[in-house]
Amino acid sequence: MKRLLLITSVCLSLLVPQMALAAEAADGSAPLVKNYGTVLSDTSLSGGFTSTEQFFRVEDYWKVDSVMLQLDYKTSTLTQTERSSVTLLINGSPFHSFRMTVGDADMQRLNVTVPAALIVPGVNTLSIQGHLETTVPNPNLVCLPTTNRDNWLHILDSSAINVKHSNEAMKNSIRDFNRHFIGADTTNDGLNAVAVSEKGHPAELEAAVYALSGLAKASPVKDKVIPLVPYSEETLKGKQAVVAIALYDNLSPSLKPLLSRSDVQDKALIQLVRLADQPTLVITSSDPGLLIKAGRLVANQSLLGQLDADTKVVDSTTEVATPQVDVSRNVTLTEAGDKLTGALHREKTYFIALPGNRSIADASKLSLDFRYARNLDFSRSMVTVLIDKTPIGSKKLSTELANGDHMEMTIPKDLNISGNFSVTVAFDLELEDAGCIDTQDQMPWAFIDKKSMLQLNTKDRAELLLNNYPYPLLRDGSYNQVAVVLPKERESYTYATLTNLFNLLGQYAQTNTGEVRFFDDAVSADNLKARQVIAIGSYRDNKIIRDNNDKLYFKYDPNGGGFVSNEKMSIDADYGKRIGTLQLIDSPYEAGSGLLAVTGSGAEYTYLASKMLAGEGTLWKVFGDGVVADKDGNVQAFRFKKQAEPEGPSTIGNILERRDVLGFMVAVILVIVLVLLSLILMVRKYRKKRGKEQ
Structure with a gap:
């Protein structure tokens, strides 16, 4: 008995501090301090004067205590440390400079505190600017020869920015x-989740995936999923924000x-409640159609961001x-214009959102308006435009056009761009006698004007291949009449x-107007x-897969225990039971539609297959129309459909998609009609005149 009491007292002594800390965090007297780290991307810098930008996010409900930068880097062993330096800036404000350490070690590490006063809510920009010199000064030379081959600095992906913060209490x-x-x-x-009742009524699931789609698209974290779970104490344990969706009769007792009203026959209720200090947004109705409509409202982040009350009634x-x-x-590339400063290579990148099933069509054009300093070496200075890092055109800068230059180019058809893409405007701002002068921070410069415009014409990519995913499930940013058949x-x-x-489909969905229906x-x-x-x-466990196995x-195999070999892949009988597959076939229920089978011999392997479509980080492995994955991380993709013969472009279709050409054709037709009408009137007038003369 004494031994039992001793064990109990020890356990209580360990639990009490944790309970006290939780209580302090709950009553707001001592907010819990948390750390949020952002890993920097692996980046290589080269050249005498070079720079790069990295981004990290600070939420507007964080109270930032401190920010620490851990910078891991490698540099050329030829670097002249006394003549080379790196400057760090946050949102354009410098806060630290240092000279690189050059040694035999593979990696150097710098830990530096970032001034919290420079941090802003939302996206913050960390700029790394390097002045790298490898040439030993020669007192007999007035100007040093410039070379960039040996000037390099490598930022490693073990670098990170750590934000220490506490959270503001959630408002009601x-x-x-x-x-x-x-x-x-x-x-x-x-710490978040979308939950449906354990009964999982089709209307609840439909409302849930609409809500989940909007929330996943708005979340800044794209490599982590927001879980969809059945509502239970076990599945929601430890969650700090829950969206609970259920028909009123299926709602947890x-x-x-906690709800303010129970008359939900012809209305849906969206209400924020607290259950055991777990903030829960309840979405409920007795009407399945209104429950689905409320789910669409949650998918509309613009509307959701306007609801300052704790309750919203949907009718x-x-x-x-x-x-x-x-x-x-x-x-429009830029709303207010963008300034680039400093000599040599400077660039600005713009990201363009495009539905995954759309590709850039003929006659898409980029119109670029810009200006630049007059102190350049115009024999060597130029501007280059790149689409997804592929150059599409360049222009030499000139002193005559420095105050207002213009460049227009057609996007090449062979780029084969579909879905989101980037436009980069790169300036090479060369100075005369650059090796003999000390350049200033704001000199030279270039400015991209807000009049710069991308005329974007697009066309469908309607081939049933996973290369075009999320097509056919999404079309033009909306769910494309999707039917989900559950086991x-x-x-x-x-x-x-x-x-x-x-989660991934939601990131691609740009509207909440499409349809997803659930069936057994x-x-x-x-x-x-x-x-x-x-x-x-x-x-x-799924009749649709069983009926369409052929x-x-x-x-x-005939018993349904595992996959068998085919013309593309030899599969051992035991291995066929331990893999998951994605297979995109022509729908047997409607010509022109598709069927995506997410399947494996058991639920674990079906889930394994779905992981390939969980985020952008794995989507690059998915192409063709049949993909196999195993537990060891091996992914193999195959194409079974025969290559279709290329079809000539439809002239009428192209004209209908091109508004400028369509307008021109309408104008030409109107002119022709007017000319014909004038001729007819002249002929009639001439005939009448001759009739009178006779």
Whole structure:
């Protein structure tokens, strides 16, 4: 008995401080201090004067205590340390300079504190500017020869920025709950979740994936998923922000007493409540259609950010739709103009959002307006434009056009750009006798004017290949009449598979107006017509996969225990039971539609297949129309569909997509009509005149 009491007292002594800390954090007297780290990307710098930019995020509800930069780097062993230096800037303000350490070690490390006063809410820019010299000064030479071959500095991906902060207490508003829910720290630490009732009614799942799509798109953390889980104490343990979606009859008994109203027959209720100090946004209705509509509202981040109250009632008249995506449009590169300063190579990159199924069409143009300093060596200075790092045109700078230069170029057809892409404007600002003068920080300079414009014409990429993913599931930024067929038995792996699929699809979805319907595996063929089908599960627990086994590229054995060999891959019988596959085939229910089978011999391997479609970091491995993955991380992609013969472009289709050409054609037709009408009137007048003369 004494031994038991001793063990109990020791356990209590360990628990009490933790309970006290949790209580302090809950009552706001002593906010919990947290650390959030951002890993810098691996970057190589070269040249005498060089720079790069890295970005990290600070949420607007953080109270920043301190910021620490750990910079790991390598530099050329020829670097003249007394003549070379690196300057660090935050949001354009310098805060630290140092001379590189050159030695035999593979890596050098610098730890430096970043002034918290320079940090702003949102995206912060860390600039690393290097002045690198490897030439030994020669007193007999007035000017040193310049060479860039040996001047290099390598920033390693073990570098990181660590922000020490505490969080402001969450306010009692839907808007504030939303910013905490999608916050970088919340998602990165796995502290949020979207939950449906354990019964998993199709309307609940549909509303949940709409909400999840909008939240995943708004979250700044793209390499971590927001989990979709069944609502239970176990699945939500430790979560600090929960979106709970359920029909009113299926709503957890612990949540119902916290709601302000129960008359939800012809309304949906979105209300922020606290259950055991767990902030929960409850979305409920007795009407499945209104529950789905409320889920679409949560997907509309613009509307959600306007809700300062803790309750929102949705009825049949509530507007929740996001604006439609204009896939062929004029895109302004910069709202206010961008200035680049300093000699030699300087560049600015702009990121252009485009639905994954759209590619750049003929006659897309870039119009660039810019100006620059007059103190350049114009025999060597130029501007170059790159699309996804591929140069598409250059122009030599001149003193006559320094105050207002212009460049217009057509985007080449052979770039084969689809989905999001980048436009880089790179200036090479060369100075005369650069090796003999001391350049200033703001000299020379170039300025990209806000009139710079990208005329973007796009066309569909409608081939059923995973290269074009998320097509056919999304089209022009909206869900494309998707039907999700779930296995007969749902378990944690089923929800984890849905989590993976709809986190990435949500990042691509630009509107909340598409449709995703959920069915069990007994669904009739009529319900799958004119839909893009996602079939999840194994041969044994999903009838859709079982019925279409003969159409799959990787087929199951007659017992459905595992995959068998085909013309592309030899598969051992035991190995076939331990792999997951993604297979995009023509839908057997509607010509022109697709069926994506996310399948494996068990739920664990189905989930393994879905991990390949969970984020951009793995999507590059997915191409063709049949992909195999195993537990060892091996991924093999194959193309089974035959290569289609290239079709000539449709003249009428091209004209309809080109607004400028369409306008010109309309004007020409109107002129022709007017000319013909004038001729007809003249002929009639002439005939009448002759008739009178006779």
